[in-house]
C-alpha cells in the first residue's frame with residue numbers, strides 16, 4: 001500500500017524554496033510539473049547536464065531522456081504520482097553536448113496542502129565514472145580469469161604431451177579451453193599438414209560421440225577451414241554459411257552459425273587453427289573472445305611444436321633401433337657370406353692337404369696347403385673389412401675422399417649399378433671428425449636410398465670444397481641418380497622413415513644447408529653444404 005508519509009509534502013512555493021536551499025548540492029535537483037515542464041533547475045543540474053536554468057525553465061523535460069527510455073521514465077513518474085514507492089534506479093540521460101551519461105535517480109512527488117500531487121522532484125547523480133570503473137573491474141577480473149584458464153591449460157597440456165603417445169589429448173584440452181574462454185558451443189583444433197594445404201589432425205569438443213559419428217569423415221581443410229590456413233589473422237563470421245569460402249556442411253552436421261577462427265602460428269608458419277562456433281547467448285563472437293583465444297593460441301603453438309618434435313624424436317629413436325637391428329642382420333649375413341665361406345674353404349683345403357700329405361702325394365699336398373693359406377688370408381682381410389665397416393674406421397684411416405671411394409665401389413657392386421662415379425677435389429684433405437662423419441653418413445644414406453628405391457643404373461657423387469660467401473670455405477656434397485624419382489613432400493610425411501629426416505638433422509647440426517630435389521621419372525638429387533671445420537690438431541689418431 002502506498003503511504004503518504006513516503007513522499008514529501010510540498011507546495012509549489014515550498015518546492016521553489018527547497019530548490020533554492022539545495023542549490024549548492026552536487027546532485028542535479030530538478031522540479032517539474034505533472035505535465036513534465038521544468039520549473040526548477042539547480043546548479044548541480046547545470047553542472048551535470050550542461051544547460052543553465054534559463055535555457056531549460058518552462059521546457060518539457062524530455063530533451064534529457066534518450067528516446068528509447070522515455071516510456072520507462074514516464075511509467076516511473078506515473079507510479080510516483082499514484083503514490084507508489086519507487087526505489088532509486090539507474091538510467092541514462094543525454095547532456096547538452098550530446099553525451100550519454102549514467103545517472104542514479106530518485107523521484108519524489110510534490111504535493112499541495114490538500115495532499116494532491118502537483119509535480120515531481122527528481123534528484124540525480126552522475127555515476128558514469130563509477131559505472132565505467134565497474135565495467136573495467138569486470139573486464140579485469142574476466143581477463144584474470146581468462147589468464148588463469150590459459151595458464152592452467154598450458155600446464156595441463158605440457159603434462160599431456162609428456163604422458164600420452166599421440167598428443168591428441170593435449171590438443172583436445174586446448175580446444176576445450178578455447179571453448180570456455182570464448183563461450184562457444186563447439187570448438188575444434190586442426191593441425192596443418194607439412195605443406196600447409198590440409199589438416200593432419202582434427203579434434204573437436206562439444207559434440208557428442210554420436211553426433212561426431214553421424215557427421216562422418218573429418219574435414220580435409222577445404223572451405224572456411226582451408227581459407228583460415230592461408231591467413232595469419234583471426235577470422236570472425238556472424239553466419240558461417242554466408243561466408244564466400246563456405247562449401248556448406250555435410251548432412252547430419254549440427255547447425256553452426258557464428259564462427260571464430262584463430263590461426264596458431266609459430267613465427268610466420270601457420271601450424272594449425274582453433275575453430276569456435278555458436279557463441280552462447282549471443283549473436284556473434286567479440287574482439288575480447290578473439291584476444292582470449294589468441295593468447296591460448298600461442299601456447300597451442302608451443303604444444304604443437306613440442307608434439308611434432310616428440311613424434312619425430314620417437315620415430316628417429318625407433319628408426320635407430322631398426323637400423324641397429326638391420327646392421328646386426330647385415331653383420332650376420334656378412335659373416336655368413338664372407339668370413340665363414342673363406343674359413344670353410346680354407347678348412348677344406350687344409351683337410352685335403354692332410355690327406356694328401358699322409359698319402360705321400362707331396363705335389364697335391366703343396367697345392368692344397370697353398371690354397372688353404374690363401375683363403376685364410378682372405379678371411380683375415382674380410383674380418384678386417386667387417387671391423388672397419390662396423391667402426392667406420394675407414395673414415396678415420398682413409399679420410400673422407402678415401403672412405404667414400406671405398407663406399408661408392410662397395411655400393412656399386414652391391415646394387416649392380418653400371419656407372420657410379422665419385423668426383424672430388426679433397427684428396428688427402430682432413431676435416432673435423434664431426435664434419436667428416438656428417439658428410440659420410442649423408443652420402444651413405446643417399447646411396448642406400450638409391451639402392452633401395454631408385455632402380456637406377458647411373459649414380460654420381462660430387463664432393464667439392466669451394467670458397468663461399470664472405471671468404472668462407474664450404475664443403476658441398478651432391479648425390480645424384482637417374483632412377484625413378486619421387487615426390488620429396490610426400491616422403492617428408494612418411495613418419496616411420498627416418499633416412500631423409502636424419503640427413504636434415506645431421507646437416508643442421510653442422511650448421512649446413514640441405515636440399516632434396518626430385519620428380520617422379522626424373523631421378524633425384526640430394527645436396528648438402530657445410531661450412532668447413534678444420535681437423536683439430538689434438539685429434540690425432542689414438543691407436
Ligand SMILES: Nc1ncnc2c1ncn2[C@@H]1O[C@H](COP(=O)(O)OP(=O)(O)OP(=O)(O)O)[C@@H](O)[C@H]1O
Nearest residue numbers: 449450453454485486491496497498499500501524
Ligand atoms: N633416390 C631415391 N629414389 C627414389 N625414391 C627415393 C629416393 N630417396 C628416397 N626416396 C623415397 O623417399 C622415401 C623416404 O626416404 P627415407 O630415406 O627417409 O626413408 P626409407 O629409405 O624409406 O627408410 P629408412 O631410410 O628409414 O630406412 C623412401 O621411402 C622412398 O620412397
Ligand SMILES: [Mg+2]
Nearest residue numbers: 448449499500
Ligand atoms: Mg632411407
